[in-house]
Amino acid sequence: xxxxxxxxxxxxxxxxxxxxxxxxxxxxxxxxxxxxxxxxxxxxxxxxxxxxxxxxxxxxxxxxxxxxxxxxxxxxxxxxxxxxxxxxxxxxxxxxxxxxxxxxxxxxxxxxxxxxxxxxxxxxxxxxxxxxxxxxxxxxxxxxxxxxxxxxxxxxxxxxxxxxxxxxxxxxxxxxxxxxxxxxxxxxxxxxxxxxxxxxxxxxxxxxxxxxxxxxxxxxxxxxxxxxxxxxxxxxxxxxxxxxxxxxxxxxxxxxxxxxxxxxxxxxxxxxxxxxxxxxxxxxxxxxxxxxxxx
Numbered sequence: 001x002x003x004x005x006x007x008x009x010x011x012x013x014x015x016x017x018x019x020x021x022x023x024x025x026x027x028x029x030x031x032x033x034x035x036x037x038x039x040x041x042x043x044x045x046x047x048x049x050x051x052x053x054x055x056x057x058x059x060x061x062x063x064x065x066x067x068x069x070x071x072x073x074x075x076x077x078x079x080x081x082x083x084x085x086x087x088x089x090x091x092x093x094x095x096x097x098x099x100x101x102x103x104x105x106x107x108x109x110x111x112x113x114x115x116x117x118x119x120x121x122x123x124x125x126x127x128x129x130x131x132x133x134x135x136x137x138x139x140x141x142x143x144x145x146x147x148x149x150x151x152x153x154x155x156x157x158x159x160x161x162x163x164x165x166x167x168x169x170x171x172x173x174x175x176x177x178x179x180x181x182x183x184x185x186x187x188x189x190x191x192x193x194x195x196x197x198x199x200x201x202x203x204x205x206x207x208x209x210x211x212x213x214x215x216x217x218x219x220x221x222x223x224x225x226x227x228x229x230x231x232x233x234x235x236x237x238x239x240x241x242x243x244x245x246x247x248x249x250x251x252x253x254x255x256x257x258x259x260x261x262x263x264x265x266x267x268x269x270x271x272x273x274x275x276x277x278x279x280x281x282x283x284x285x286x287x288x289x290x291x292x293x294x295x
Contacts, residue, residue: 026167027160034159035082037075041171044068045157046082046092053132056093056155057108065159067095069107070135072116079135079156080142091134091145093155098124098146099131105146119144168192179207201234225249 030036030043037044043065051059057067070076083092095108096117104113105124124130124146132149135142135156147153163172165184169192176187179202180194187194191206198207200217211220211233224231227250229240241250 026164026172028162028164030161034157036161037078040071040075042158042160044079044082046079047155047157049154050090050152051093051155052152053093053097053149053155056153057095060155060157063157063159065157066108067093068156068158069095070116070118073118076116076118076135076142080138083135083142084138090153091136091140091147093153094133094135094144095158096133096144097131097149098127099149103127105133117144118142163188177202177207181207199234201232225251227251 027036027041034043034045036042045063045065047056047059049059053067060066068079070079079092096105096114097108098105100106100109100111104111105117106112107114118135120136120140120143123144124133126146130146130148132147132151133144134147134151134153135144163169165182165186166176168174168176168187169190174192176185176192177194178185179199180187180196181199182194182196185194186196187206193205194207198204198219201211201220203209203211203220211217213230214224216222216224216231216233216236220233222236224236225238227242227245228238229242231238237248238250241247244254246252246254
């Protein structure tokens with residue numbers, strides 16, 4: 001790596017830190033040669049290869065990416081600085097085009113007119129022959145220009161990385177359910193669907209539904225003990241037992257004809273003793289008061 005390349009790489013890192021202050025998004029890191037646009041949540045790569053607009057898009061798609069969609073001024077300025085790190089003489093293809101509908105510039109395959117734009121003054125001009133868009137270098141202040149799609153230009157690829165394990169949704173800001181199975185509770189998709197199913201005691205794609213009363217365990221497939229009034233949805237331990245039963249699964253019975261005191265029977269006997277003593281004390285107090293008042 002020569003000094004120019006090294007300086008360019010250092011500049012890219014510094015620009016990324018300066019422009020892309022984290023905003024609570026939890027995306028995975030970008031793959032090699034791509035740079036994170038934190039506030040948008042995508043990864044971009046400026047390719048110095050020359051290609052037509054269609055060829056450029058195909059080359060991006062080979063990397064599971066597509067031509068970049070510039071959504072706001074902050075992203076546009078960040079790309080402008082990246083473009084100016086190296087000695088780039090040509091512009092870069094971006095995803096903006098009016099191929100689908102003449103005169104209506106949209107992003108890639110969309111039908112809706114673009115929101116943010118940064119056209120050079122007087123552009124777009126040749127609407128009947130220039131259907132694709134390049135982002136120009138600093139000589140033109142990074143502005144956009146419509147151009148014949150067969151021209152050769154550099155190009156900018158973009159893709160959205162997966163969310164870090166444990167997060168999902170727009171900008172990866174939503175936390176997956178803690179009931180998702182697997183390390184860090186991985187989930188995916190707009191609804192936070194758990195990738196490895198649910199931990200015991202829960203159901204549903206996002207594992208937020210507890211087992212119905214009377215069921216527990218993996219897939220809520222196990223029935224609570226028939227002697228349980230209610231059991232834990234995870235491990236099936238009984239909260240309350242039917243009269244005459246005790247134990248974690250309410251599987252033990254109270255032997256009323258046995259003098260052996262164990263478990264809950266001890267508590268029953270102790271409560272009975274306390275009540276008897278209290279009653280005797282109360283009656284004794286009343287008798288003493290009656291005798292004293294009769295004197």
